[in-house]
Amino acid sequence: MGDGFPYPVDQTGNFAAIQSANPTLEQLRPFGYAPGGYTMKCPACQGQVHGVDKRAWRCWQCAVNAFRAEEAKPPAVREAEQMHATLDRLTMLRAFQGARRLAKRKRDPNWVFAMEMFGLGSTYAWAMCKRMGLDPDSTSADQQPASDKRVVG
Numbered sequence: 001m002g003d004g005f006p007y008p009v010d011q012t013g014n015f016a017a018i019q020s021a022n023p024t025l026e027q028l029r030p031f032g033y034a035p036g037g038y039t040m041k042c043p044a045c046q047g048q049v050h051g052v053d054k055r056a057w058r059c060w061q062c063a064v065n066a067f068r069a070e071e072a073k074p075p076a077v078r079e080a081e082q083m084h085a086t087l088d089r090l091t092m093l094r095a096f097q098g099a100r101r102l103a104k105r106k107r108d109p110n111w112v113f114a115m116e117m118f119g120l121g122s123t124y125a126w127a128m129c130k131r132m133g134l135d136p137d138s139t140s141a142d143q144q145p146a147s148d149k150r151v152v153g
């Protein structure tokens, strides 16, 4: 105390200090940065970056900038963007699962259901089930976990 330091960052209410704190690694991950053992060229600033994860697509500074830009958006804009991102992620699988839940013909295997839903022949409908990660013979539209792939029998 009394050393004359003008901006005591440890005191509550010093919002400037709180806002300028760097985002955590967890917060930066969705913005393209994670530490790791790889080197890449940052597509945003063209800089050569060392020590990034192999799936990183921004350097630390560019990810921080993107994080700050996102933070600065009004909540209504952020909510609208989130909604469109959710709608963009809708897939054939999601549509198929929804249709199965709504349908009265619960006993049809997935491949028969897919024939009707997508207007396909049996071979293509079978392949469509496989493509969606579904067991064509099952009446359930739950995806098969990877461990469920039968090795024996």
Ligand SMILES: [Zn+2]
Binding pocket: 042, 043, 044, 045, 046, 047, 058, 059, 060, 061, 062, 063
């Ligand atoms: Zn960069």
